Amino acid sequence: MSQRPSIKDIARIAGVAPSTVSRALADSPRVSQATRQRIQAIARELDYTPSLAARSLVMGSSPVIGVISPTLSDPYIASVMKGLEEASHRAGYQRLVASTQGDAEREIEMVRMLLGHNVGGLIILSSRAQGAYQELLTQIREPIVFVNSLHTGEHVYNVATDNEHGGWLATRYLLTQGHRRVAYLAGPTRGRSHVARAAGYRRALEEAGLTFERQLIIPGDGSIRAGREALHWWLNQPHAQRPTAIFCYNDLAALGLLSEAHQQGVSIPDELSVMGFDNVPMAEISIPPLTTVEQRTRELGRLAVVSLLTALENKPVTDIFLRGELIVRASVKPMEA
Amino acid sequence: MSQRPSIKDIARIAGVAPSTVSRALADSPRVSQATRQRIQAIARELDYTPSLAARSLVMGSSPVIGVISPTLSDPYIASVMKGLEEASHRAGYQRLVASTQGDAEREIEMVRMLLGHNVGGLIILSSRAQGAYQELLTQIREPIVFVNSLHTGEHVYNVATDNEHGGWLATRYLLTQGHRRVAYLAGPTRGRSHVARAAGYRRALEEAGLTFERQLIIPGDGSIRAGREALHWWLNQPHAQRPTAIFCYNDLAALGLLSEAHQQGVSIPDELSVMGFDNVPMAEISIPPLTTVEQRTRELGRLAVVSLLTALENKPVTDIFLRGELIVRASVKPMEA
């Protein structure tokens, strides 16, 4: 019936001062064995849970990590979240998660709100607010880790996939399989990851002595629909100019492409090889199973937490770039000689 | 350089008392037009953001909804989250999200922690801690909404899919397509949703004058792997006894089944019809596209928030059961007469 018990209630029952209770509960050595046990017993009896609001008020921060993400319904994000969750839980931190629907303004607003909650630090996934941080980042005293978007500042750290390398790896593999006309299905135009993957694609081409052709970049945004449309783009190319392989910005688009190909009667990989990026769970069970470049998403999440916690201890933190491996499945086929 | 500005800093600059600042910022009518504007200007100037910790301490609750989920990496959960996010943001609430990895004990622990943060109320997705709440639910004063798991208690509300109806809908459709041997690929054994879907399956069979056969229940847990294994179960049945259709607990398992069927050279739907449940995004692009029963996940999330907010206003709230529609695609084929 009563309100939640507070430290004062325990103090009254135990016949001691609130401060003693606080110390006893924190296992401070400044309280005797006997009282400590008595107090802890009472606390358990009353089913006491500390007010984190009060604690965070006096301490100036709380064991909570603020997490900001453009969405929660993307399998790539979901996997990063999983890594975040595991690592932060192990470290005794909770997460206050906010999603922005990709709205840059809302992203900034969320940063403010989370800081108002005295979160210890912030992890921001795939930020969409590149410029908007300029002012903000200098004012903030809490550490911020950006995942897969690069920022700089005093308390700012980065954990990211080496997308340039991934793009290079994917493209080079297609080339070693004998493909000579390789298209790239683009991701969100302003996104850094897209730009980097495209750069890797280009480097691989040039290293192989091929010239980069602008018209082999298929517009897209990393959605399933973009993959669908890419297939129609391909169908509309004059036969002679059709690429024999397409490297897709991500698995989602690649999966969309696969599906549309099946509906249109285009055989993958016989008529067209398809390469994805991310290695989402579905890539394993698509038809055909998708050849892709792994993105170590769980690890990305884990390392973001580690970086943040390290920064919170005022230890030095360096930016981290993760490389994923090529996952060979069945959506790419060697060209006949 | 300084700390975050507080209401006192503003008060000092404006030459008024902190209380006046508080009122001015809250647009209270008890402060004059002039001072209000002056104060708000200063606040904007200083880039003031209120300490939600302090506010929540004095108010006894904060505009935050605690959300607990067994995982974040399931597309069904992701979609519910999306609904939660949209609705709560619109109402000016944030979300404190914790995931439990399906661990019942951790679920209880999370409830405690979130309440320690003075969250206004709790939304719990697909609870895995059926029994463990008995004691807890009577003590808690904050409203709790369970999504897709049924609980009762004074401040306890439910928003759920009518799984029995969905199971019935799916099975009846298979029967109207002429199938007579229909198997059910089970979900997590202890889960309520599995039990309800199975009940609907059984009811549909019996309404059609067929007898429920225990050996047509294929064990599973709603994972991709369970779907894979279900195909092998099917292959191992004597030809005469093989079901001509399988109703799967969820899309994930159905997708796994589809993939394995392709690898084993079993043609879907020619040799075997497959029905899913959930209508996850991937169901649309699988090969063949998956016939399934929609689960209105976004709506589930939205309504959970609405229920919680209504309860917070001390208005009456009733439990909600949502029915999804049948989504006919291509993984089910009529039996030849």
Add this chain to the structure above:
DNA sequence: AAAATAAGTGCAAACGTTTGCACAACTTAT
């Protein structure tokens, strides 16, 4: 012109913690 009402502001308590400092009661070393 006095009394009642309204409008604007400030004081101080409260929310539930943590923690520096002071104090008392014992020990131990001189």
Add this chain to the structure above:
DNA sequence: ATAAGTTGTGCAAACGTTTGCACTTATTTT
């Protein structure tokens, strides 16, 4: 036996808000 240390406990301030109450001044009403 005194000084010095140790051990356990309590007091009170602080964290940043909100809000009931009291107070002043200006505006009405009689």
